[in-house]
Amino acid sequence: VYSHADWDHCWGTSGLIADTVIAHEACAKRFRSGDVANRLAEKQTEAPGQWDAVKLIPPTLTFTKTLTVDLGGVLVELHHLPGHTEDCIVAWIPQWGVLLAGDTVETPLPYFNTESAALLPQWISALEGWGTTPRMNVVVPAHGEVGDRSLIERTVTYLRDVQAGKTPIVPADMTAFYSETHTKNQALMQSHP
Structure with missing residues (x-):
């Protein structure tokens, strides 16, 4: 479950085994809009090599x-x-x-x-x-x-x-x-x- 789509709340999911990732619909929208990916790109530019293993996993089940x-x-x-x-x-x-x-x-x-x-x-x-x-x-x-x-x-x-x-x-x-x-x-x- 993502509490929201800020980097410190959703970037570690690829290290878990989960078929379902739950979040609010607005969280999924942040993934779709590129907001989450853009923040990762910023972090990767700030600290080359440090964030390369991060794999973004969007929510699979949303609610409003x-x-x-x-x-x-x-x-x-x-x-x-x-x-x-x-x-x-x-x-x-x-x-x-x-x-x-x-x-x-x-x-x-x-x-x-x-x-x-x-x-x-x-x-x-x-x-x-x-x-x-x-x-x-x-x-x-x-x-x-x-x-x-x-x-x-x-x-x-x-x-x-x-x-x-x-x-x-x-x-x-x-x-x-x-x-x-x-x-x-x-x-x-x-x-x-």
Whole structure:
């Protein structure tokens, strides 16, 4: 299952044995449009030889809103949640109370771009809905530490603050990557119409 078509979420699939690769229809569109292949070409130019073994595997089964998959008696509900990208999804495992959040929740803070900025109202609204899901015990972001529903609450607060032009409270001990991400997020929202 691809959470979305960013390189760090879909380039390793050729190393697995899988007849079915599931993703949102917008993810498949990114493969068809050349977006995924173009990003690979960029990486190959930046670091010759490093990415030569990557074989892009497009989704074979897509959905638009929700899809439930039975993994040997464990039901996993895949839900579209545009935000970080248009094609983002989350996976909800109700019997375990686990939300696999992909890049819709990230610790210590989410990364976004021009596309994300345009999707911010949808992203916030969808996360607020997930934040009230009964029985949610665990939230697993694709990047960062595993936590509980408070990860969703912190992400929503951060997104709302940045959207409103406020200075969000962020951890003082963030890595350089996340400090830079925070600065870029704020600048992007200031320039976004």
